[in-house]
Amino acid sequence: MTDSIAAGRPAATVHGQSRLRAYARLGKLDVYDYYLGIFLALTAALFPAGAFTARQALVMAMFLAGEVAVLMAMVALDDVTGFRDGSDLANYAPDNPLRNKARKPLVAGALTVPQALRFAWACAAAGAVLWAGAAALAPHHPLWALVTASALFVLSLQYSYGLKISYHGFQEVFLVALGAVLVIVPYGLVTGGFSGFLMVQAVLFGFGPLMFGVYSNTNDVAGDRAVGRPTVAALVSERGNAVFIGALSVAELLIGAVASATGVAPWWFVLLMLPATALRARQYLTGFVRGDIMTARRTGFAVHRLSVVLMTVANVVVGTGAAR
Template identity: 35%
Template sequence: MRADIVQYWRLGKFRVYQHAYGGLLLLTVLGVDRLQYWAVCLTSVVSFQFMISGSCALDDLTGYRNGSDRRNYLGADGEFARDVATKPLLSGGLTVPQVQRWAALSMTLSVAFAGLGLLLADGPHRWAAAAVYLLCLALMPQYSWGLRASFHPAGGETVLVTTHVLCVLWPALAVGSISALMWSEAVLFAVGFLLISLCSNENDQVGDREVGRKTIAAMFGTPGTSVALVLAVAAQAAAVGFALAAGVSAWFALAAAPGLALAIAQVWAAVARRRWMYARSLGMKACNLMFAGLAIFNLAS
């Protein structure tokens, strides 16, 4: 039983706790003094994590069936060069039917927690919030299942950014409205994950290209990934500029600066040094630093 729990934990990418930052940032913007805000934001965090879990299960299923995961994890000697423990289908930890059932259960739990959050909210735009949530729910699995967005030019990257923005916006609508600060922080949160994904996809470009995935890395190689990384970190800087132009305190730029600086270091490690997995790890740390800075700013405002 314990072994199965570990396998499902790995399959669902629950170790990537940074996915919780969107909803937690929203909570700090709204204020921590109302029980309703806690209830809606925390249920949105859990809902989004289960949505991620179900989508990752479907993505692993696709990668297992088309052989891209095996190709990306094999070394030149035909032995696994990367830790397959993070891929339970490859390691034999889970079977295809188990992964399919987990994907269905995860999506069901996502709907259940989102529905609970909407019931607990008393904002005037709950129906709009429900529509935004359903759009997010519909888009997320399309990365490699259904419409298979990652098999269309830059479709995977588009789905990733869009869903990570929407996961912040729907609970904001559920309790009130969306401010310029919320938009800015949602974009910073989403693009932070894009920076991580771009580095991962660069590392997987050979296997992805062989099976027809059209990530930026698979289509344009390292030069394309490098340009995308620079544009992504520029988009984060633009999100900060947007907030300032909308009247948010200049302290916001100072709060975002450490996370933005580490994101720039991530891009440097990737573009100049070609250390893709190191850059990916820097991206995770940049998300942590960005969250800490913005949360402190929000709570102090």
């Protein structure tokens, strides 16, 4: 299906879906998991009590709003590319009952490619303005934070569009880096630095989207192979992919364990994270022992959200000195 055909198709509604809802789905507003990183940055910067200012709070809020806009642009451009190359048409075809076509407004016919592109670039512009405003207002301007935020802005828009980073074998690394940056940059803007413990949390936070992303890739392997999108799942055998995802699950545990053992994180941090570790093991068993990949993917969201809650608790405990 070509862009010209898509552009000529009416896009007012599909099955009663409003245009506004179609744009919300294009921007994946229901998948809010990347936005949760602001809680880690906030609770790490919040203490000592009374030292956190209204100005710092406004910087955090502006960064979060800009983050939402930038990520909506990124996923909208991803949908445009997926529609143009046919991978979304294959992965969300009628013979794939595990995928809800309504989540892809271009595939469903709710929006046209030009509409999606206008939405994406409008979101990108809004994100740029909000992030620039947050940086200007911030009490600190560490060069590493400004450079990292700028690089993230540019690379996010090139994830599946333009340079198409995810089509050159860097998808998994990018997902972790994206999550980590969204934690450390707002913290850097309001405090001027970052700690080893926060960096550990940032990497673990990035693992969350990675660990539901790799299950999505496992389900979408046929479509990705057809268009040459080199995810690990598309490049290796079924068994190799299972080993890779198992290794990622173990690596996630080891990051927390090593941090606790070396003093980068509190000694009890690895114990605090055990509920998330247990749920991660369940995710793997569901996907690769029981063979239910999409249920395992959904479990990944639960693991990520639980991890954010546990790490937020860790920041509060450390900040208040309750563990002394």
